[in-house]
Amino acid sequence: MAYRAVIFDLDGTLANTLEDIADAMNRTLAASGYPVHSLNAYRLMVGNGLKNLVTVCLPESARTASVIDRCHARVVADYGEHYIVKSRLYDGIEELLNKLSLKGVKMAVLSNKADAITQKICRTLLDHWKFDAIMGMSERFPRKPDPQSSRHIAAGMDVAPSEVCYVGDSDVDMKTALAAGFFPVGVAWGFRPEKELADNGARKIIRFPTELLSVVFSDDDL
DSSP states (O other), rough: OOOOOEEESSSSTEEOOOHHHHHHHEEEEETTTTTOOHHHHHTTOOOOOOHHHHHHHSGGGGGGGHHHHHHHOOOOOHHHHHSSSSSSEEEEEHHHHHHHHHHTTTEEEEEEEEEEHHHHHHHHHHSSSSOOOEEEOTTTTTTTSSSHHHOOOOOHOOGGGGEEEEEEEHHHHHHHHHHHHEEEETTTTTTHHHHHHTTTTTTTEESGGGGGGGHHTTTTTT
């Protein structure tokens, strides 16, 4: 094996969650009388947690602490009820996870989404597979790309950073991998363009999930 463990980002990597996030945010904006945004616009706005999303979605003139806090509370409640209406695993993810599991590769999920909703989504979409860790954003660690949470996960799996392949769809993920000493793999099917991945340190960009197998395993292991 070239790598003993894989840490996955969630949104835009394992699961296409964009529509549910966009719908919840647009309902929140509309309820407060603010303009809504297109689905494509959300591709470049998600990835740093819901509170950051609220901030960038609001008109600049409305970005006061009280408005941000009010809208954040509303979108958290909305998304907590409608987190799995349209979200689904990307094509090919089931096959990838089956093969990694069969070969004994350790797996984990690390998201900048709040931990409670990360756990709910993973219980719904990823319950068929064993993950050594599933972690979302909490007060325990700083948000990605700070490497503390990912290093904590690697230590819990008893693997060295050089034995970890980190897979994600954004600049945040590539920066996280590099800061932690992991091998950074970008996915082309996610929310962000391939150029962003390449510009931020992706050592490999894959266009279908099972292409990861040739990264994780040597030829003799495939």
